Amino acid sequence: MKCFDVVVIGSSAGGLATALTGKSAYPEKSFLVVTKNEQTLVPCGIPYIFGSLPSSDKDIMPVKAKFDAAGIEMLVGQVSSIERENKVCCLSSGEKIGYDKLVIATGSNPVVPKWLSGATLPGVFTVPKDKNYLDALDEYLQKCDKIVVLGAGFIGLEISDELCKKGKDVTLVEKLDTVLPLAFDEDIANKVEELLVSRGVKVATGKTVKSIAKKDGKATGVVMEDGSVLDADAVILSIGYRPDVTLADSAKLGVNELGFISVDEYMRTSDKSIFAVGDCAAKHNFITRKSIGTMLASIAASEGRTAGLNLFGLSSLKTFNGAISIFSSALGEYGFGVAGLTEKFAKEEEIDFVVGSFEGLDKHPGTLPDTKKQYVKLVVARNSGLILGGAVYGGISSGEFTNVLGFIIQNKMTVYSLMISQIGTHPLLTDSPIGYPLVKAAATVISKLKKKRGI
Amino acid sequence: MKCFDVVVIGSSAGGLATALTGKSAYPEKSFLVVTKNEQTLVPCGIPYIFGSLPSSDKDIMPVKAKFDAAGIEMLVGQVSSIERENKVCCLSSGEKIGYDKLVIATGSNPVVPKWLSGATLPGVFTVPKDKNYLDALDEYLQKCDKIVVLGAGFIGLEISDELCKKGKDVTLVEKLDTVLPLAFDEDIANKVEELLVSRGVKVATGKTVKSIAKKDGKATGVVMEDGSVLDADAVILSIGYRPDVTLADSAKLGVNELGFISVDEYMRTSDKSIFAVGDCAAKHNFITRKSIGTMLASIAASEGRTAGLNLFGLSSLKTFNGAISIFSSALGEYGFGVAGLTEKFAKEEEIDFVVGSFEGLDKHPGTLPDTKKQYVKLVVARNSGLILGGAVYGGISSGEFTNVLGFIIQNKMTVYSLMISQIGTHPLLTDSPIGYPLVKAAATVISKLKKKRGI
Numbered sequence: 001m002k003c004f005d006v007v008v009i010g011s012s013a014g015g016l017a018t019a020l021t022g023k024s025a026y027p028e029k030s031f032l033v034v035t036k037n038e039q040t041l042v043p044c045g046i047p048y049i050f051g052s053l054p055s056s057d058k059d060i061m062p063v064k065a066k067f068d069a070a071g072i073e074m075l076v077g078q079v080s081s082i083e084r085e086n087k088v089c090c091l092s093s094g095e096k097i098g099y100d101k102l103v104i105a106t107g108s109n110p111v112v113p114k115w116l117s118g119a120t121l122p123g124v125f126t127v128p129k130d131k132n133y134l135d136a137l138d139e140y141l142q143k144c145d146k147i148v149v150l151g152a153g154f155i156g157l158e159i160s161d162e163l164c165k166k167g168k169d170v171t172l173v174e175k176l177d178t179v180l181p182l183a184f185d186e187d188i189a190n191k192v193e194e195l196l197v198s199r200g201v202k203v204a205t206g207k208t209v210k211s212i213a214k215k216d217g218k219a220t221g222v223v224m225e226d227g228s229v230l231d232a233d234a235v236i237l238s239i240g241y242r243p244d245v246t247l248a249d250s251a252k253l254g255v256n257e258l259g260f261i262s263v264d265e266y267m268r269t270s271d272k273s274i275f276a277v278g279d280c281a282a283k284h285n286f287i288t289r290k291s292i293g294t295m296l297a298s299i300a301a302s303e304g305r306t307a308g309l310n311l312f313g314l315s316s317l318k319t320f321n322g323a324i325s326i327f328s329s330a331l332g333e334y335g336f337g338v339a340g341l342t343e344k345f346a347k348e349e350e351i352d353f354v355v356g357s358f359e360g361l362d363k364h365p366g367t368l369p370d371t372k373k374q375y376v377k378l379v380v381a382r383n384s385g386l387i388l389g390g391a392v393y394g395g396i397s398s399g400e401f402t403n404v405l406g407f408i409i410q411n412k413m414t415v416y417s418l419m420i421s422q423i424g425t426h427p428l429l430t431d432s433p434i435g436y437p438l439v440k441a442a443a444t445v446i447s448k449l450k451k452k453r454g455i
Numbered sequence: 456m457k458c459f460d461v462v463v464i465g466s467s468a469g470g471l472a473t474a475l476t477g478k479s480a481y482p483e484k485s486f487l488v489v490t491k492n493e494q495t496l497v498p499c500g501i502p503y504i505f506g507s508l509p510s511s512d513k514d515i516m517p518v519k520a521k522f523d524a525a526g527i528e529m530l531v532g533q534v535s536s537i538e539r540e541n542k543v544c545c546l547s548s549g550e551k552i553g554y555d556k557l558v559i560a561t562g563s564n565p566v567v568p569k570w571l572s573g574a575t576l577p578g579v580f581t582v583p584k585d586k587n588y589l590d591a592l593d594e595y596l597q598k599c600d601k602i603v604v605l606g607a608g609f610i611g612l613e614i615s616d617e618l619c620k621k622g623k624d625v626t627l628v629e630k631l632d633t634v635l636p637l638a639f640d641e642d643i644a645n646k647v648e649e650l651l652v653s654r655g656v657k658v659a660t661g662k663t664v665k666s667i668a669k670k671d672g673k674a675t676g677v678v679m680e681d682g683s684v685l686d687a688d689a690v691i692l693s694i695g696y697r698p699d700v701t702l703a704d705s706a707k708l709g710v711n712e713l714g715f716i717s718v719d720e721y722m723r724t725s726d727k728s729i730f731a732v733g734d735c736a737a738k739h740n741f742i743t744r745k746s747i748g749t750m751l752a753s754i755a756a757s758e759g760r761t762a763g764l765n766l767f768g769l770s771s772l773k774t775f776n777g778a779i780s781i782f783s784s785a786l787g788e789y790g791f792g793v794a795g796l797t798e799k800f801a802k803e804e805e806i807d808f809v810v811g812s813f814e815g816l817d818k819h820p821g822t823l824p825d826t827k828k829q830y831v832k833l834v835v836a837r838n839s840g841l842i843l844g845g846a847v848y849g850g851i852s853s854g855e856f857t858n859v860l861g862f863i864i865q866n867k868m869t870v871y872s873l874m875i876s877q878i879g880t881h882p883l884l885t886d887s888p889i890g891y892p893l894v895k896a897a898a899t900v901i902s903k904l905k906k907k908r909g910i
Contacts, residue, residue: 013888020889021874024902042820045882058822061889298880301888306875316871326879335884365497367513399884400855404862410876411866416771419476420761421865424781425753427500429790429854433468433756434475434516447479 003098004032006311007089009079009247010105011035011063012043012129013297014278017304018103018311023070025309031072032097034089035063038076043129043297047155050138051162056131082251084271101273101311104248104261105304108241108279108295116237118212123219124235127155137236144233145169148222150209152179154329156238157196161331164200171202171230173222178205183327185343187357187377188336188393195331204230241295243280256282258291265321266314267307275311277303286322286409287341287388288349294325320410328402333395334372337402340389340409341379352382356415356444360437362395364427374398376437378415380445385414390438397429404438415442415449458553460484461766462544464534464702465560466495466518467584468752469733472759473558477766478525484767486527487552489544490518493531498584498752502610505593506617511586537706539726556728556766559703559716560759563696563734563750571692573667578674579690582610592691599688600624603677605664607634609784611693612651616786619655626657626685628677633660638782640798642812642832643791643848650786659685696750698735711737713746720776721769722762730766732758741777741864742796742843743804749780775865783857788850789827792857795844795864796834807837811870811900815892817850819882829853831892833870835900840869845893852884859893870897870904 006022008015011033023031045059053059067074078092082102089097110126112119125137141147145168149160152174160172174181178189179196193203208225212235221231243260254262254270260282267275276282278300285292309316328337346353357377363370374394380387390405392398408418419442425433461477463470466488478486500514508514522529533547537557544552565581567574580592596602600623604615607629615627629636633644634651648658663680667690676686698715709717709725715737722730731737733755740747764771783792801808812832818825829849835842845860847853863873874897880888 016889021898024898042882042887044880044887045820045823048823048882052823053820054822059820061820061887296879298878298888301880301891302875302877305894309874316875318875319872320876324877326877328879328881328884330881330883335881337879337881337884339879365500365508365514365516367509368500368503368507396884397852397855399879399881400852400859402879403885404855404858406877406879407859407862407866407868411862411868413862413866417774419764420757420771420773421775422757422779422781422861423753424751424783424792424794424854424857424861425499425756426783426785426790426792426854427497427503428785429783429792429851430858432497432499432516433753434471436756439760443476443479 001088001096001098004073005029005100006031006103007097007099008033008103008105009089010107010278011040011074012105012107012278012300014107014300014304015103015105016061016063016066017301018105018275018277018308019072020066020070021305021308022311023072026312033067033072033074034077034079034091035074036076036078037131039131041129041131046127046129046134047158047162049134050141050159051165056134056138079247082247084251084274087273101275103307104274104276104280105278106244106247106280108243110237111240111242112237113239116209116211118214118219119237121212121214121219122217123233124212124237126237127159141168141234146232147234147236148173148230148232149236149238150222151237151239152203152205153182153238153240154180154327157192158329159236159238160201161196161199171204172196173207173209173230174205175208176205179203183338184391185377188375188391191375191393192331192336195334199331241279245280248276248280256291258293260291265318266310267303275307277307283323286320286324287351289322292323292325294323296325296327298326299323324406324409326402326406328399330396330399334393335396335398336393337398337405338389338391339402339405342389342391343379346379346388351388353388354380354382354445354448356380356441356448358437358440358444360431360435360440362397362431363429364425364432364435368427374431374437376441378441378445380415382449385416385449387413387415387418415445418442419446456543456551456553459487459528461486461556461558462552462554463488463558463560464544465562465733466490466529467498467560467562467733467755469562469755469759470558470560471516471518471521472756473560473730473732473763474527475521475525476760476763478527480764481767487530488522488527489530489532489534489546491531491533492586494586496584496586501582501584501589502613502617504589505596505614506620511589511593534702537702539706539729542728556730558762559729559731559735560733561699561702561735563698565692566695566697567692568694571664571666573669573674574692576667576669576674577672578688579667579692581692582614596623596689601687602689602691603628603685603687604691604693605677606692606694607658607660608637608693608695609635609782613784614691614693615656616651616654626659627651628662628664628685629660630663631660634658638793639791639846640832643830643846646830646848647786647791650789654786696734700735703731703735711746713748715746720773721765722758730762732762738778741775741779742806744777747778747780749778751780751782753781754778779861779864781857781861783854785851785854789848790851790853791848792853793844793846794857794860797844797846798834801834801843806843808843809835809837809900809903811835811896811903813892813895813899815886815890815895817852817886818884819880819887819890823882829886829892831896833896833900835870837904840871840904842868842870842873870900873897874901
């Protein structure tokens, strides 16, 4: 039986980051990554294989090359069970592999809702991280004219826009009142919806789907709660993902109330030799410590780095606990993002907070060609002035700007320290030193705090 | 005699930020801003009036409107002296104005070097923040074909590119070995130079100018140290700015060894009732506390916010001292920026440091249209792993990315905490969660630190 110091199950963002970081931190240890497929897709690139990219072949992570360069072995196969007492992985091929440390990065699978009759009919698809499935879907969609996408999260939104760019008649249906309802407050969600509509996507928010319409055993559209029918040649379900914990479950590792593998802040499961990272691993909100179901490749990667550095003892300690959920996306020349708490979440959690926002520009003066508005919002704890969350809608610098927000939150900055921070500005790249929307939003919050305190 | 609680002299970035922030922090106090001109230019927008903008009329800060909205008075005039004992400003019109707190934001003026014979000839220009002068220059340049720009700092670089875009034959001359020699190390400076050359600007680095060539009492080019002559219809001097401290000097306020008004960390001069902010106020490096001559509107604005919040007692304390010099600029679709120490500066100051860099992409996968490379470099203190500086060269998200670097430095992050930070990524907006160049550069540094320690 072959034995490795570290065996990683899964080669997407979480597994990959763990293996690469771990090998770099512990070069003397042997690493093996077991992956289901020879090729691993760039997970967040998946929506773009339907439009901007010529095919899924252009959305491949060069994992084998990275592993080779790092001195990590890779094995294509499926781990079917774990014998914890012997520290052995059993593969479906019958092969057994010994480990000292095991990392479970089995990811997530798309939800096919049981309540939706017809959800498994031909013509109804999900968006799994599976190249063969997606290639078949892509081929199928080429022949379709009308497409209905159910669920306006990031994947549903991005796929709708991509298919629309390709000339398809796309309707995006969302049960809640806005697009991206879990990520953004109404202010930004409404801007995104307007933009999406202006780009040709039909958007139906606040609409509940009852069932899939069918004819001759094939999906022909969706039946809405009000009885109306949206015709479609294909229906795409993008209503969420569920962590893949089959392996962890069978090994009797603890799973939390949302169905994720329970881990500590360093991604260690209830078994000290076993780590879990990425979509299958439990996450909690950084303020309330409540379990959350956020799944993001960027969170997976940061979990992988944390696990990798701490595989053989906690050497890289965290100064910030919990997931702050940093999302960003783009439609054409517009980008938008969010980090930390939304106003909605803060309200639900009964946090005593103040909001400040400001709409400026992404260049200055605004008379420069291609200048776009930049809207920035901050959610701030009333007493301490601590910045709990922020969001942006603007040009394509919004992605990196979202990371500005992320670092502000992770460093526990207050509006007061933000107000006197040094910030770089340039006419072609940002708003002016005076008008920089982030600082203006902070100033708005400070004014509100003063008024409330009667100062 | 009219009296105000606060009198601010100057309405550019520093004065404007002080007045607006101050009035918002102390709404019950009366504020007056004395400004030399009815119209204030957006300072960093000045290079763009020669190309991207139709004229300087499109590069105006709406200061009057901002002051009106905030309840701040504005007076067009020139303060000629300060009677500190009586707390009175004397205007050149003869008018006197009393103050409780005075803020000097008199800015800087372009250097006209005494060693350069012919520097004051007709046909030789500087780039002051003076609309009338710049309008005359713009008009003059329209009739010129060949233009020589002396000094490849940000202003020289940006003006050269703008004039070149307008079809002029532009040569940019720099005494030091690279463009932007004070802001960037060679790695990025060379990329910028290549880009500038590809855009049509002739660049002559490492070339010393001896004098201005003349004929009929008018400049006709520049004579180089080696005797060669560069013909020119106009010569633009962009070789630096000197703080305008005439007023402070005459009021016997302390001035430091570089000629800037001495201030404490809250922008207070040696007279507790007088503050100084912006280009005229002293700055020091955040690591060595050495005096530095950096002049940036963004620094001016952060100084203005600091002064404004603390005009009547220190209520907003700083957790980070010194100037970290956050610069960014762009040429076409490429952006570049720097925050904190360069490698060059760290060497000169004999800091024990390690450098790590990584070239990734600004989108992912790199097969997406318009993907650009993103090069990130970190300068890190060897023992603590503290991040002292960072630089980027990439697409136009480089401006906001430079602020990511700025916040990392201001929050005193180490490569270790950066490595396990959460970072948002998106195919259209950033590199991948695995390849994000900032984190890869940090990983490179950590590997080097390990090797040096023999771990």
